[in-house]
Amino acid sequence: MTKTILDMRDIQKCFGPVKALSRVNLKVGDGEIHAICGENGAGKSTLMKILSGVYPHGSFTGEIVFDGAPRTFQGLRDSEALGICIIHQELALVPMLSITENLFLGNEIARHGVIDWDEAHQRARELLARVGLDARPQTLVGNLGIGQQQMVEIAKALAKDVRLLILDEPTASLNEKDSDTLLKLMLELKGRGITSIIISHKLNEIGRVADEITVIRDGSTVDVIDRRAEPIDEGRVIRSMVGRELSDRYPKRVPDIGETLFEVQGWSVGDPAHPGRDRIRNINFHVRRGEVVGIAGLMGAGRTEFAMSVFGRSYGSNIRGKARLEGRDVDLGTVRKAIDHGLAYATEDRKGAGLVLGESITRNTSMANLATVSKRWVMNELAESAVAVDFQARLRIRSPDVLQTVDKLSGGNQQKVVLAKWLFSDPKVLILDEPTRGIDVGAKYEIYAVVNQVVSEGRGVVMISSEMPELLGTCDRIYVMNEGRFVGEFPIAEASQEKIMHAIMKNEVIQ
Known part of the structure; x- marks a missing residue:
């Protein structure tokens, strides 16, 4: 023994x-x-x-x-x-x-x-x-x-x-x-x-x-x-x-997909560390109403850089290409403009860039949409607190109250606060970058349920994930990215881990 x-x-x-x-x-x-x-x-x-x-x-x-x-x-x-x-x-x-x-x-x-x-x-x-x-x-x-x-x-x-x-x-x-x-x-x-x-x-x-x-x-x-x-x-x-049976790791959803909601055409992004070199090269991408679109790829493929460049040019230099939302050309030149047009980006780095760890759940929840809970630059703390309490209940954030600072929360609950922040901004397109990294299977299920709720309201969701089973279980369509380019695109009925890896290895650009 x-x-x-x-x-x-x-x-x-x-x-x-x-x-x-x-x-x-x-x-x-x-x-x-x-x-x-x-x-x-x-x-x-x-x-x-x-x-x-x-x-x-x-x-x-x-x-x-x-x-x-x-x-x-x-x-x-x-x-x-x-x-x-x-x-x-x-x-x-x-x-x-x-x-x-x-x-x-x-x-x-x-x-x-x-x-x-x-x-x-x-x-x-x-x-x-x-x-x-x-x-x-x-x-x-x-x-x-x-x-x-x-x-x-x-x-x-x-x-x-x-x-x-x-x-x-x-x-x-x-x-x-x-x-x-x-x-x-x-x-x-x-x-x-x-x-x-x-x-x-x-x-x-x-x-x-x-x-x-x-x-x-x-x-x-x-x-x-x-x-x-x-x-x-x-x-x-x-x-x-x-503490319960979890018969399916991915909640069921009947897709109700509409017209194109958001698209980029000819999107190229310069590498800020290497002038003259493009990190993202000539990408064409779209997401429709009610659709969950996945982006698969190996580490370093450029998925995060692409998402950040679209979200208010948070990454990159010499960005070229067109962005269209609901059929109209839009200027996404700053983060504020991107948010005002209806884009939200939940970063993969929740502690470094997604949250202010020393602030409360309440303040983190309202951060991307302060205008709704303030008037003439004065915060309405009762309204702000009510919003946080509502999202705490909706997303099942485990905390004694909404005054708890987020650094005291577990990783899964911190991720739910990140989601609460961006859902409160009322986005038309929600970009989720590694949304379930480092969280347990129960919390993952709850986040997938939130994604389903978002697209059921006619919004679009873009999900970046390194876990292929997650993409296959939640998405309606998957782009495959490698070396800053899209090298594959699959409707979910035709997608598999083998096909995704084959597209990466073959490395042929799709138009």
Whole structure:
């Protein structure tokens, strides 16, 4: 029988009157990969912050037993001293420092108070080799891709002689190739005797690497599945997560598609980092009333750049081409003009560009349409609050009230606030860029239901997603993008993952 390295017993944690965790129990075997699943807001990250000392002993009740002894961590240094390292979804790296500097930040290799750079770089090379990252130790972290930065974080944990590695949504921002690399590394670390806890909403990835799964719902442990004793039943995991049967991951919709609502013709966009080079090249695109149009493509294909260039020229230089809305040429030269014409763009970067994290749900909801809740530059706070309360109920935003700052919300609830903001702007065309990245299956279903409601009102939705099953399950038509051009277009009845990938590989421009 596997030795238990971690036993968290009857953990309870409150934030004011809100009970985040209620008698959660978690057992992790030595040398195994243990997955934790649950809806956004279920308490997964809170539990790991307790384990790592972010929430110190005394701020919660219950007991932590690690390596056979009770532990009372007062901070990250206490847990790291025992080999417990946590990698958060928002990576804790300094982009303007080198890989070596990040690896040993706060734990510098020095002699007589002077950093020994030769030894530090050599040690960095050894750590990078262990995680399979081919990069010079002197490389600035800001020049690395997200997948490479994840590897630096793991190398940083290895530098601290990690025994228990906690990864919170490690593949949420990664493409398929980088995700595969990370999962392989987890299995390699397991082979070296390192225990891992992975928090993820991607059930296919969990099924690939996890030995056991603990499901948390509403702050309580509701199910434990031993993959070694029984196969993982995704239906069981989903039922445990959401507390109900979810017979179909995509809500049903009978399309009622009308005339062309919005189109661009000959759309080209210069690359602001490389003058004279086009990032987007001669795109023709349209979306009709009542239609959900998907844009598929590999990471770096130009999907986000295209969407941002259309939305008030938020990206690019030397933008050429025509935009027509409801049959009329429109000027989308600024974000304000785009919003006034009825375009809305929900960014893929909800924390960096979609929300003001220190502001309330109320203020974030009204931000794109302040004129409706103000008069002569004076805010009507009662009207603003009423709007936020309405959207909180409609989108099922989990929060004690609408005065809650959005930085305290889970990722799924933050995404719903982004949607609330743009729905309040009353758009004719809603562009959603990776709208379900990093959120659970229950919250995804609710967002798909919102999309269905939007198009049922005669609006158009454009959905950019790296998850092909999501596009196939929600869209009426799919464009395929590669290297800044459209290389395929499929009505949903003819679309498949194989055809989409074939179009990308063939790379023939469609007119």
